[in-house]
Amino acid sequence: xxxxxxxxxxxxxxxxxxxxKAILDQVNxxxxxxxxxxxxxxxxxxxxxxxxxxxxxxxxxxxxxxADGSPVSRxxxxxxxxxxxRTGIVFQQPHLIRGLTALENVxxxxxxxxxxxxxIKKRGMESLEKLGAGHLAGEEVKRLSGGERQKxxxxxxxxxxxxxxxxxxxxxxxDDESAGRVLDIxxxxxxxxxxxxxxxxxxRILKSGIADRHFTIECGRVCRVx
Amino acid sequence: xxxxxxxRPIHVWAMRDxxxxxxxxxxxxxxxxxxxxxxxxxxxxxxxxxxxxxRMIGHAPSLVIRKVGIAGWEPVPENPALISAxxxxxxxxxxxxxxxxxxxxxxxxxxVGAGEGLECLPPGVGIGRLPQEGxxxxxxxxxQLKEGDxxxxxxxxxxxxxxxxxxxxDTGIVAHDVVLLHKKDAMPLLGLPxxxxxxxxxxxxxEEEQSAILPDLLEAFPWPVRITTRxxxxxxxxxxxxxxxxxxxxxxxxxxxxxxxxxxxxxRERTGQKHEVGLLKCLGWTTSDIVxxxxxxxxxxxxxxxxFGSLISYVIVLRPGTRWLGALFFGWDGLPPxxxxxxxxxxxxxxxxxxxxxxxxxxxxxxxALQSGAADPQDLIEEME
Numbered sequence: 001x002x003x004x005x006x007x008x009x010x011x012x013x014x015x016x017x018x019x020x021k022a023i024l025d026q027v028n029x030x031x032x033x034x035x036x037x038x039x040x041x042x043x044x045x046x047x048x049x050x051x052x053x054x055x056x057x058x059x060x061x062x063x064x065x066x067a068d069g070s071p072v073s074r075x076x077x078x079x080x081x082x083x084x085x086r087t088g089i090v091f092q093q094p095h096l097i098r099g100l101t102a103l104e105n106v107x108x109x110x111x112x113x114x115x116x117x118x119x120i121k122k123r124g125m126e127s128l129e130k131l132g133a134g135h136l137a138g139e140e141v142k143r144l145s146g147g148e149r150q151k152x153x154x155x156x157x158x159x160x161x162x163x164x165x166x167x168x169x170x171x172x173x174x175d176d177e178s179a180g181r182v183l184d185i186x187x188x189x190x191x192x193x194x195x196x197x198x199x200x201x202x203x204r205i206l207k208s209g210i211a212d213r214h215f216t217i218e219c220g221r222v223c224r225v226x
Numbered sequence: 227x228x229x230x231x232x233x234r235p236i237h238v239w240a241m242r243d244x245x246x247x248x249x250x251x252x253x254x255x256x257x258x259x260x261x262x263x264x265x266x267x268x269x270x271x272x273x274x275x276x277x278x279x280x281r282m283i284g285h286a287p288s289l290v291i292r293k294v295g296i297a298g299w300e301p302v303p304e305n306p307a308l309i310s311a312x313x314x315x316x317x318x319x320x321x322x323x324x325x326x327x328x329x330x331x332x333x334x335x336x337x338v339g340a341g342e343g344l345e346c347l348p349p350g351v352g353i354g355r356l357p358q359e360g361x362x363x364x365x366x367x368x369x370q371l372k373e374g375d376x377x378x379x380x381x382x383x384x385x386x387x388x389x390x391x392x393x394x395x396d397t398g399i400v401a402h403d404v405v406l407l408h409k410k411d412a413m414p415l416l417g418l419p420x421x422x423x424x425x426x427x428x429x430x431x432x433e434e435e436q437s438a439i440l441p442d443l444l445e446a447f448p449w450p451v452r453i454t455t456r457x458x459x460x461x462x463x464x465x466x467x468x469x470x471x472x473x474x475x476x477x478x479x480x481x482x483x484x485x486x487x488x489x490x491x492x493x494r495e496r497t498g499q500k501h502e503v504g505l506l507k508c509l510g511w512t513t514s515d516i517v518x519x520x521x522x523x524x525x526x527x528x529x530x531x532x533x534f535g536s537l538i539s540y541v542i543v544l545r546p547g548t549r550w551l552g553a554l555f556f557g558w559d560g561l562p563p564x565x566x567x568x569x570x571x572x573x574x575x576x577x578x579x580x581x582x583x584x585x586x587x588x589x590x591x592x593x594x595a596l597q598s599g600a601a602d603p604q605d606l607i608e609e610m611e
Contacts, residue, residue: 055508084510111515
């Protein structure tokens with residue numbers, strides 16, 4: 001995938017009898033491969049919503065998301081399901097499945113992809129080790145700290161070698177060292193030709209200068225800062 | 227050549243997913259097993275009783291002719307009756323039967339008088355030789371007597387016999403309360419004069435021509451007779467089993483309710499886990515993958531449960547020598563007969579009941595998965611936030 005592109009994206013939510021609230025308004029932006037794009041903005045600005053629209057998790061009210069020119073946001077469920085396999089998403093909350101170990105959670109995206117179980121396990125383990133979380137492989141996720149859970153969530157997003165990595169506050173629960181490691185991984189993924197989109201409040205990301213492109217969201221509109 | 231893998235990671239995941247809540251999975255399997263076992267037992271019982279009855283009726287004579295008098299049944303004069311019956315076109319054979327009821331040690335028994343052959347007993351009731359005068363072969367339900375003991379029977383007269391043998395246990399369904407005597411002993415006991423029989427067993431050339439032969443037979447006898455056809459006997463059994471079928475349906479109500487409750491629980495439980503489906507979709511699982519997982523999960527629970535439940539009902543109903551069925555369904559006063567029911571069609575019944583239980587179970591697991599599959603993943607995982 002060479003580019004993900006948002007064209008005239010609008011998104012509004014109904015407010016239970018109080019009409020509709022516009023979250024995104026005529027958003028136009030593009031995220032090329034081999035570049036890290038950073039989206040910042042105040043709380044409630046619609047950063048996560050934009051990320052979820054790009055990832056194909058929700059449909060925009062109008063406008064479309066294009067992947068190499070194909071309108072993926074308009075695709076029917078069956079095609080969109082397959083499209084999501086090309087992306088890796090890190091949620092603001094880790095969203096790990098309870099009752100499974102860290103490694104099992106990381107293996108989840110690989111299970112339906114026709115690989116053998118030992119191969120899935122190997123890739124899962126590699127992904128965990130990238131994050132320096134190999135020692136957590138056998139731990140049940142409920143026993144892990146917030147930062148450790150976030151690492152597992154990042155490892156899960158990376159496990160299937162996505163063409164687009166979409167990360168929502170990936171360093172929020174990390175100390176400086178771990179945050180640096182996470183950003184290094186993002187950089188490597190980007191250098192490998194992956195589209196990396198980071199949504200963050202974290203000033204450490206901005207200060208690190210890792211982002212090739214910087215967007216801000218204000219009043220539902222996206223402006224490119226750099 | 228590409229190797230086909232029967233167990234795929236998605237199946238392993240389904241198993242792992244079940245093991246996240248092992249107690250719940252076990253309980254689900256147990257409830258399903260009990261539902262299959264309970265429903266299977268009820269339906270298998272009706273089916274087995276029907277096929278056993280059909281088998282028994284298959285061995286019965288085409289027609290049974292009894293003489294009717296002012297006071298009811300009367301003994302049939304053997305020779306004139308045989309001559310009359312054999313003269314009717316279509317009749318292939320006719321033989322007099324000596325049987326009736328007498329008082330035994332534990333209540334009424336069915337006395338059968340043996341002539342030269344064993345045609346008085348249905349095939350399968352294997353005994354070495356016929357009893358001599360003063361000897362008796364008894365069924366299992368005729369008192370707690372051993373070989374060599376004395377059996378006292380009371381009918382028109384009171385007589386004592388030496389027990390010379392017992393009918394095998396597996397003949398209980400036909401010979402449980404039977405006492406087989408020599409013809410010369412049975413006749414005075416049943417009050418039959420010399421040259422008379424209880425009734426006449428008639429076999430016809432073509433079963434389909436029974437209705438055509440009946441008027442000829444009625445006319446052939448110089449006295450009033452009542453003729454019972456094999457079809458009438460079958461009708462009697464059918465009516466009897468329809469009545470028991472009603473009992474079976476009543477017995478099935480708790481099973482159906484349990485299944486409905488189980489389905490409701492499953493739908494609610496799986497609907498409550500929509501966020502997990504949403505999360506899997508976010509991670510690149512397709513609706514088809516989710517459905518496959520749900521099917522695998524359900525099959526892992528339902529197949530062993532259906533197999534084990536079917537096995538339980540098979541053993542309960544068709545285990546040789548089952549006694550409780552006789553006590554329950556035939557109201558036996560004393561020792562109930564050890565039934566050996568016919569297993570014909572049992573597999574089909576068990577497959578039917580397994581499908582009737584397993585299919586709704588699968589549907590209740592699939593419905594939420596299909597519903598969730600069509601939704602946007604974000605909407606599903608928002609429940610988690």
